[in-house]
Amino acid sequence: MTAVIAPGVLADALRRHERSVRVERAVVFGGIVALGVSVLLFWQFALGSIINLRYVSTPVDVARSLLALAETGDLLQNAGVTMTEATAGYLIGVTVGLVGAFLLLTTRRGYEVLEPYVLAFYSVPKIALAPLFIMWFGLGPSPKVILAALMVFLIVFVNTVAGVRAVDRGLVDVVRVLGARRGQLLRVVFLPAAAPAIMAAVRVTFARAMVGTVLAELIASTEGLGYVIVRASRQFDVATVFAGVVVIAALVMTVNVAMRAVERRVFPWASRPVHA
């Protein structure tokens, strides 16, 4: 006797499974929307009875300020400045972090020697260095770019080193016996093994580059989104402050989504926690 699967059982199971997945997704998505909308509604209609709206503004006013900023061209110009500075700092930080890590890893004991300094530097709040850079380099883009680069560099550096050092010893030994020389080992084993950790670090650090740039702008600047926020806060224009924050968040999220998409395409097996 051979077992006969009742016709349609598999198809039924598949259909039921797909339906439950769809329902699940709809529930989660509905929850997300409902939460967001209720927060906005609360802010718009109820928050005023607890806190003076002068301090918190309303979503509608924030949207209005956003439109006003956009109309005058202020938004585009300042967002452009901030994005340019952040991107420059980000690229510098990523490059220096990657190159530094691999140079260090070609030495035998380099990492052990450097480690205490890396940890010390890790525990310095980089923002505390901003006044120094502004004193040295003035109000132009340089201190922003440098701060952004610093915020990025260490994370990329540490994650690259950690990714390479986490490669399984047994795997490395076997590949060495297979005949791999140093450069081949790097190309065939270390780089691909560390790629997910590196990519994850490279992805999450764009947000940090933005943070570095905006923080420097908040302290002293003549243009950029940070400047827009400070300027508005001096005039007690809460709605515009919020508008600036919204724009920054939107920019960071857009870049993150884009990089996630690239990452998924390039490293389908990659999805790792990041040491940050």
Add this chain to the structure above:
Amino acid sequence: MATSTPAVRLRNVYKAFIGQGRTARPLLALEDVSFAARPGEFVGLVGPSGCGKSTCLNLLAGLTAPSAGSVEHHGAQVAGVNTKVGYITQDDNLLPWRSLLANVELGLEFRGVPREEWRRRALEFIELVGLGGFEGHYPHELSGGMRKRASIIRTLVYDTDVVLMDEPFGPLDAQTRVILQAELQKLWERDRPTVLFVTHDLVEAIALSDRIFVFTSRPGTIKREYRVDLPRPRDVFRIHETTGFDDLYDALWSDIRAEIQRARQGELQAVEGSR
């Protein structure tokens, strides 16, 4: 035969491990180990866990150096990583980001064999172990047995004359293990490399080996050597029905049991001595 240079040889080898960090305390893993394998011989290494079997293979692969004594491959001292041997471990150690074919080609690639040649040889071996059609699959898409076949042919494909195998079938289920033993025997009979085969499975050791060395418990040294005179080719599926099997199995087992007991008594004494 007796006059030819052994394919591999350990001569009065000692190996101490110091350990790392604060708990560092020297440990003698191997004590005066001497053995040799003739070209084309299949040698089984058995012994209690922790007796230094893997360490012997690591010495021959040049991944670690002896504390004293000499480690030789065709009469020459092993110094540095020995890329002339094949090394197959318990983990299959395939590269997850390379397809089956690209994994099998790895050794040929490193050796600078011309590309068309790699492809041809790799495909030939893939066919030989029945993996044809899976060339483009990644390791995580293959079963444990398929991965193990891949890791074995990855080594055999570059024509090494000495193959070190460290409990290669350890993680496999019982059925797959016997099937792979049969396949390994066939592959071995094809090119007759020298094989050093570490296993904790005495049946497997008997089924495959020409000679078996039994290690003492740590510090490991060779306790006894057995010839396995069962006729070849052997039917690994019914090896336990072969005449001579039972006696050999019992002898091996009683040797190992004695070593395990000795080690346990040593531990007890050490504990009592420290009171």
